[in-house]
Amino acid sequence: MRATIPTQGRTKEDVLGELDQFAADDVDYAHGKTWSLVYWPGDAHYDLVSAANLRLLSANGLNPMAFKSTKRVETDVVQMTAELLHGPASTVGTMTSGGTESLLCAVIAARERARAKWPWIRRPNIVIGETVHPAVDKAAHWFGVAIKRVPVDADGRAPAAGFRRKIDRNTVLVIASAPSYPWGVVDPIPEIAALAKSKGLPCHVDACFGGFILPWLERLGVAMPLWDFRVDGVTSISADLHKYGYAPKGASVILYRDMSYLRHQFFVATHWKGGVYASPTVAGTRPGGPMAAAWASLVGMGEDGFLSRAKEAWDGAEALRKGLRAIPGLRILGLPHSTIVAYASSDPDVDLYAVADLLEAGGWSVDRQQAPPSLHCTVNAANGPVIDKYLADVRAAVDAVRADPSLATKGNAAVYGLLSAVPLTSVSERAIRDVMAGMYAPGDAKESGPPGGPMVERAARAVKRARDAWRSVAGSR
Numbered sequence: 001m002r003a004t005i006p007t008q009g010r011t012k013e014d015v016l017g018e019l020d021q022f023a024a025d026d027v028d029y030a031h032g033k034t035w036s037l038v039y040w041p042g043d044a045h046y047d048l049v050s051a052a053n054l055r056l057l058s059a060n061g062l063n064p065m066a067f068k069s070t071k072r073v074e075t076d077v078v079q080m081t082a083e084l085l086h087g088p089a090s091t092v093g094t095m096t097s098g099g100t101e102s103l104l105c106a107v108i109a110a111r112e113r114a115r116a117k118w119p120w121i122r123r124p125n126i127v128i129g130e131t132v133h134p135a136v137d138k139a140a141h142w143f144g145v146a147i148k149r150v151p152v153d154a155d156g157r158a159p160a161a162g163f164r165r166k167i168d169r170n171t172v173l174v175i176a177s178a179p180s181y182p183w184g185v186v187d188p189i190p191e192i193a194a195l196a197k198s199k200g201l202p203c204h205v206d207a208c209f210g211g212f213i214l215p216w217l218e219r220l221g222v223a224m225p226l227w228d229f230r231v232d233g234v235t236s237i238s239a240d241l242h243k244y245g246y247a248p249k250g251a252s253v254i255l256y257r258d259m260s261y262l263r264h265q266f267f268v269a270t271h272w273k274g275g276v277y278a279s280p281t282v283a284g285t286r287p288g289g290p291m292a293a294a295w296a297s298l299v300g301m302g303e304d305g306f307l308s309r310a311k312e313a314w315d316g317a318e319a320l321r322k323g324l325r326a327i328p329g330l331r332i333l334g335l336p337h338s339t340i341v342a343y344a345s346s347d348p349d350v351d352l353y354a355v356a357d358l359l360e361a362g363g364w365s366v367d368r369q370q371a372p373p374s375l376h377c378t379v380n381a382a383n384g385p386v387i388d389k390y391l392a393d394v395r396a397a398v399d400a401v402r403a404d405p406s407l408a409t410k411g412n413a414a415v416y417g418l419l420s421a422v423p424l425t426s427v428s429e430r431a432i433r434d435v436m437a438g439m440y441a442p443g444d445a446k447e448s449g450p451p452g453g454p455m456v457e458r459a460a461r462a463v464k465r466a467r468d469a470w471r472s473v474a475g476s477r
């Protein structure tokens, strides 16, 4: 049955009680069993940021004249981030709702800048490392910009030489990661940015993940390439507050080396009967709550808080890497630049997706990756206490899969195996679209929770159809 607005408003207890019920089956993020999605800061910090969120919950950052509060918060956050990332005095930027919006802004600003500077470019392209987050694909897709991808080396880095080969006269921007999400590796930014500068191109560093963790890791002595504004050719950086900034969801920053880049991000309409309309980011109305909460997170955490949490997260990541290396049949992907740990199988008898199913059955939230099949862990302070238990469960799962290879052909393992094996991406894209259409179909509330149950079975059917379609196409040639 379709949900309707109740004829009579319900009580607070009733409403909040039902929300709690909705959340009862969500992944458990406060006790370390989830390796992504939530960067749990602990109860005390959570209390602070939720109270701060309420302070500006109704404020609208769209109009900085009406809401000096949100403008002040935004200015402070931009400046604190610029200082952290060694931006020159000219550094400017805006807050956004998240990494995707920051990347949308970076791409549209580069496209608009190119339109103004090089009006003869009709088919703009951007050159990116192949591990760059798909939010950039979304931006390019929406804004009519082509993407050229630079393959990564065995360590997961997109080499400058690859960028040199791909850049052409229609290129308007290059993007590299610090670090990339899949393997947690920092690209060779000094070489890439120098190349971009020599070609007169802007260089964006996607530090959505790393922006608020790498600076602290560097202070703790972790070795990684330079990647922030200390690198001469870096012209913009995105950094998510709602990841290692420990802010609640809905907050990120996009910074530019100077106003000559940021001005192309602004949108102005002067013709409207509603008056002159000016908007700095993708959003129109800009919710004040997440902005206030992000500000409170930075000043409430302080350098001491960030450093101690970064140390715990790093120690956890190192313990995890060490433990995984000691399990026969597994290998770590990429270089240890960050708190992301990704591991793959090194033994043909160990299907990693089958390992994933067993871990999930044991209550772990699991992130599956592809090419090669691998599992992804974002380590936070909250994960520290469970690392030994996780390693023991991984070891047991690897042994179980080796003992019973048929596990690879059952359950979710079969689905993910199929998905990564279907060679026509347009066919698998179609299958996923079908699954999403099912999830958003009219009628009863749909099961959209973690993998398992009818949703996955539907995905399996869609993928099998896709595979059969592909086989019949391939067979008819």
Ligand SMILES: *Cc1c(COP(=O)(O)O)cnc(C)c1O
Residues within 6 Å of the ligand: 097, 098, 099, 100, 101, 133, 135, 177, 179, 180, 181, 206, 207, 208, 209, 210, 240
């Ligand atoms: C999370 C992430 C993004 C996207 O950010 P959202 O907040 O999910 O929109 C982009 N790039 C990297 C490297 C990320 O980790």
